[in-house]
Amino acid sequence: MEMENTVTMLVTDKAQFIDNEFIPVGQDEYYLRNKQTNMPDGGWRHLRSDEIERLVKNNNSCENWDNFLVTDKFNPKLIKNSKFFGLVRIGDLSDAMLQYHDLRLKIGITNSVITSCDIGNNVAIHDVHYLSHYIIGDMCIIFNIQEMCCTNHAKFGNGIVKDGEPEDVRISLDLMNETGCRKVYPFDGMIAADAYLCAKYIDDKPLTAKLAYLTQTKFDSHRGYYGTIGTNCVIKNSNIIKDVKVGDCCYIKGASKLKNITINSSAEEPSQIGENVVLVNGIVGYGCHIFYSCIAVRFVLGNNSNLKYGARLIHSFLGDNSTISCCEVLNNLIFPAHEQHHNNSFLVAAVLMGQTNIAAGATMGSNHNSRTNDNEIQAGRGFWPGLCSSVKHSCKFASYTLLSKADYPAEMCIPLPFSLVNNNISRNELEVMPAFWWMYNMYALARNAWKYQKRDIRKRKFQHIEFDAYAPDSMEEVITGRKLLEIWTAKAWLRTQDKNVDGHSDKELRQIGQELLKGDSKVVDNLQVFGENMEKGKRRIRILKVYQAYNAYGDMIVYYAVKNVMKYLQDNQQATFSSIQSLISGRRQKEWTNLGGQLMKTSDLDKLRDDIRRGNLDSWEAIHARYDEIWKRYTNDKLCHAYQSLCYLLETETITDDLWHNILKRAIDIQQYICDQVYLTRKKDYDNIYRRQTYRNNEEMIAAIGTLEENSFIQQVRSETATFNENIEQLYNRF
Numbered sequence: 001m002e003m004e005n006t007v008t009m010l011v012t013d014k015a016q017f018i019d020n021e022f023i024p025v026g027q028d029e030y031y032l033r034n035k036q037t038n039m040p041d042g043g044w045r046h047l048r049s050d051e052i053e054r055l056v057k058n059n060n061s062c063e064n065w066d067n068f069l070v071t072d073k074f075n076p077k078l079i080k081n082s083k084f085f086g087l088v089r090i091g092d093l094s095d096a097m098l099q100y101h102d103l104r105l106k107i108g109i110t111n112s113v114i115t116s117c118d119i120g121n122n123v124a125i126h127d128v129h130y131l132s133h134y135i136i137g138d139m140c141i142i143f144n145i146q147e148m149c150c151t152n153h154a155k156f157g158n159g160i161v162k163d164g165e166p167e168d169v170r171i172s173l174d175l176m177n178e179t180g181c182r183k184v185y186p187f188d189g190m191i192a193a194d195a196y197l198c199a200k201y202i203d204d205k206p207l208t209a210k211l212a213y214l215t216q217t218k219f220d221s222h223r224g225y226y227g228t229i230g231t232n233c234v235i236k237n238s239n240i241i242k243d244v245k246v247g248d249c250c251y252i253k254g255a256s257k258l259k260n261i262t263i264n265s266s267a268e269e270p271s272q273i274g275e276n277v278v279l280v281n282g283i284v285g286y287g288c289h290i291f292y293s294c295i296a297v298r299f300v301l302g303n304n305s306n307l308k309y310g311a312r313l314i315h316s317f318l319g320d321n322s323t324i325s326c327c328e329v330l331n332n333l334i335f336p337a338h339e340q341h342h343n344n345s346f347l348v349a350a351v352l353m354g355q356t357n358i359a360a361g362a363t364m365g366s367n368h369n370s371r372t373n374d375n376e377i378q379a380g381r382g383f384w385p386g387l388c389s390s391v392k393h394s395c396k397f398a399s400y401t402l403l404s405k406a407d408y409p410a411e412m413c414i415p416l417p418f419s420l421v422n423n424n425i426s427r428n429e430l431e432v433m434p435a436f437w438w439m440y441n442m443y444a445l446a447r448n449a450w451k452y453q454k455r456d457i458r459k460r461k462f463q464h465i466e467f468d469a470y471a472p473d474s475m476e477e478v479i480t481g482r483k484l485l486e487i488w489t490a491k492a493w494l495r496t497q498d499k500n501v502d503g504h505s506d507k508e509l510r511q512i513g514q515e516l517l518k519g520d521s522k523v524v525d526n527l528q529v530f531g532e533n534m535e536k537g538k539r540r541i542r543i544l545k546v547y548q549a550y551n552a553y554g555d556m557i558v559y560y561a562v563k564n565v566m567k568y569l570q571d572n573q574q575a576t577f578s579s580i581q582s583l584i585s586g587r588r589q590k591e592w593t594n595l596g597g598q599l600m601k602t603s604d605l606d607k608l609r610d611d612i613r614r615g616n617l618d619s620w621e622a623i624h625a626r627y628d629e630i631w632k633r634y635t636n637d638k639l640c641h642a643y644q645s646l647c648y649l650l651e652t653e654t655i656t657d658d659l660w661h662n663i664l665k666r667a668i669d670i671q672q673y674i675c676d677q678v679y680l681t682r683k684k685d686y687d688n689i690y691r692r693q694t695y696r697n698n699e700e701m702i703a704a705i706g707t708l709e710e711n712s713f714i715q716q717v718r719s720e721t722a723t724f725n726e727n728i729e730q731l732y733n734r735f
Contacts (some may be wrong), residue, residue, distance in 0.1 A: 018152045019222040032224040037118040044069035048472040051076040078108030088115030098124045100234045137231035146239045150227035154243035156262045157283045158187025171281045174315045175199045175333040177376045188262045190334050191463040192319040193594030206613045252556040268459045304458045337452045338599040350377035353594045361388035395560045399474040410536040417477040430541045433547035442677035463632040470560040473594045473643045478553045485550045486513030492527040517550045561646035562667040564639045577660045588644035600630045675721040
């Protein structure tokens with residue numbers, strides 16, 4: 001028996017695409033191909049003798065002209081210098097040109113070798129050295145290709161096995177860490193929520209087994225499917241294209257190797273693959289762009305996402321609306337709206353929960369601190385490590401954590417959202433400033449949701465995404481953060497009084513801390529407040545601006561609640577403040593899950609998991625439908641959570657109309673604070689003399705960056721503030 005890695009001689013007229021043992025009784029080797037291809041209106045016909053004569057004169061050859069089928073509008077003059085093997089079926093050929101950008105090629109087939117293909121109407125195929133077992137759509141250009149073929153066991157990037165294959169050929173993605181313990185089987189249509197569901201709950205063996213089964217049964221396991229190229233595609237100057245499925249209107253130019261891939265594309269959301277790209281074992285979403293020497297192996301790329309300038313994406317899932325350039329990304333699960341643009345940044349073994357940005361020089365988890373594989377990093381929405389940050393595994397970060405430039409020496413757990421974290425080498429302390437974004441970086445915080453909404457140009461929004469910084473997940477972290485600040489402030493005060501800290505319960509400490517943080521700021525400002533259990537090691541964790549941060553957290557809760565209540569009252573003109581109370585039932589939902597960018601109550605996720613285990617959700621389509629149902633309830637769930645969060649803050653079970661009036665007045669002040677801070681935080685860039693020093697004069701600076709008053713986002717926030725105040729005034733008049 002010949003070894004697999006040797007060249008075997010075959011008798012061509014006996015060669016079959018599918019071995020007989022995998023062909024159902026009563027079928028032939030083309031039975032799946034015939035299901036895939038579109039039968040032309042007039043059907044296929046055999047060549048006439050004059051057409052064969054013309055083809056031969058044009059230096060064409062065919063293994064068997066009886067296996068060369070055409071339509072009535074076939075033009076043999078347009079096929080030259082080509083060789084055909086197996087069953088070849090060719091659509092209409094018009095004496096015309098196809099043009100895409102500056103490329104103009106005549107319709108027809110020249111200088112090519114074609115084996116067992118169905119070719120659509122008015123296609124231009126030129127200089128294709130080997131084209132085998134593909135179905136080509138109408139109006140396609142395929143030019144200067146070295147090898148383009150499909151095997152009988154092609155899976156097009158899906159994590160399945162075909163009939164007769166061993167389990168070890170199944171493609172999986174090792175997400176979130178390097179050990180492979182969180183294997184995820186990719187499939188066409190997989191979204192970040194699916195990947196997280198598969199990877200996170202690996203301790204739930206019945207669930208993971210069911211999800212693997214649903215992936216396998218989502219696709220036909222029979223051998224013999226052909227590769228497909230959609231209509232209006234352009235593929236040119238590429239080397240190897242093997243076991244690839246391409247959607248409509250896709251543009252592939254200069255690719256080095258595409259193997260076992262699905263590339264989703266459409267007229268509304270065309271995808272593009274550029275020069276020297278290598279894609280192996282993966283799924284590319286709609287509207288994606290992959291250019292300039294990128295490498296992706298074992299991956300899923302969400303809709304409207306990009307790889308550029310030498311990016312390397314390996315064993316990773318990249319969510320919708322994301323861009324990675326010039327860097328290395330290994331073993332990660334990345335939720336939608338991720339940005340990573342710099343050649344020397346590195347990200348490994350992490351789950352990033354959306355709206356994240358990895359700065360130049362940042363190395364997330366690259367430095368091993370044990371004798372085993374790297375563990376994991378988990379970062380909430382809005383995570384932003386600064387320039388040249390170095391972070392070790394394992395770490396966990398609350399939403400909107402900003403790391404200043406530093407080499408962080410140990411594992412961290414930062415539970416305080418909207419914080420600035422700094423490694424103070426001179427003091428040998430870890431410093432954390434809670435609510436930093438709210439107090440000193442409002443321009444970026446306010447712009448965040450608007451920015452990501454604007455960039456979300458997906459036509460197919462299969463993945464539901466929460467873009468608002470003030471949402472149940474972050475607000476629960478805010479509530480937890482206030483509790484921690486109360487405890488730590490109380491301990492700091494007790495130390496100044498030479499009192500025993502250990503003799504007080506957390507409840508007693510919180511009460512002491514509340515009194516201090518609601519009292520004179522000078523008392524708290526004079527305390528040295530230290531956090532606990534935020535870094536491995538014995539050095540101190542200094543908490544900065546405690547009084548300001550605590551009250552900023554309170555303003556965030558008020559703002560979150562008023563925005564959601566106001567929206568409900570605007571959408572339901574008959575509703576009142578009192579009627580909202582009727583929507584509230586039970587205690588505040590404290591546990592929320594970010595499932596791939598979609599927030600949901602953890603109880604809803606638990607019910608989802610249970611229904612999958614029980615077989616009540618018996619397909620990925622059914623699971624996605626459940627995501628949709630949960631999303632439809634999310635607005636009301638968020639309203640209830642916002643209302644109950646406000647009740648928690650105000651230490652009341654119900655909010656009277658009189659109390660609402662006071663809250664609305666406070667909300668006006670908060671909105672004005674936001675508007676002012678957006679302006680002032682941007683104004684710093686104009687007032688900074690070092691930023692001004694590169695300009696000859698003020699006129700040059702204005703010509704380069706515009707005036708502060710002309711800033712479109714500042715104008716937008718001012719407009720939103722005016723609208724906010726008008727809406728508050730209308731509520732006053734209604735009630």
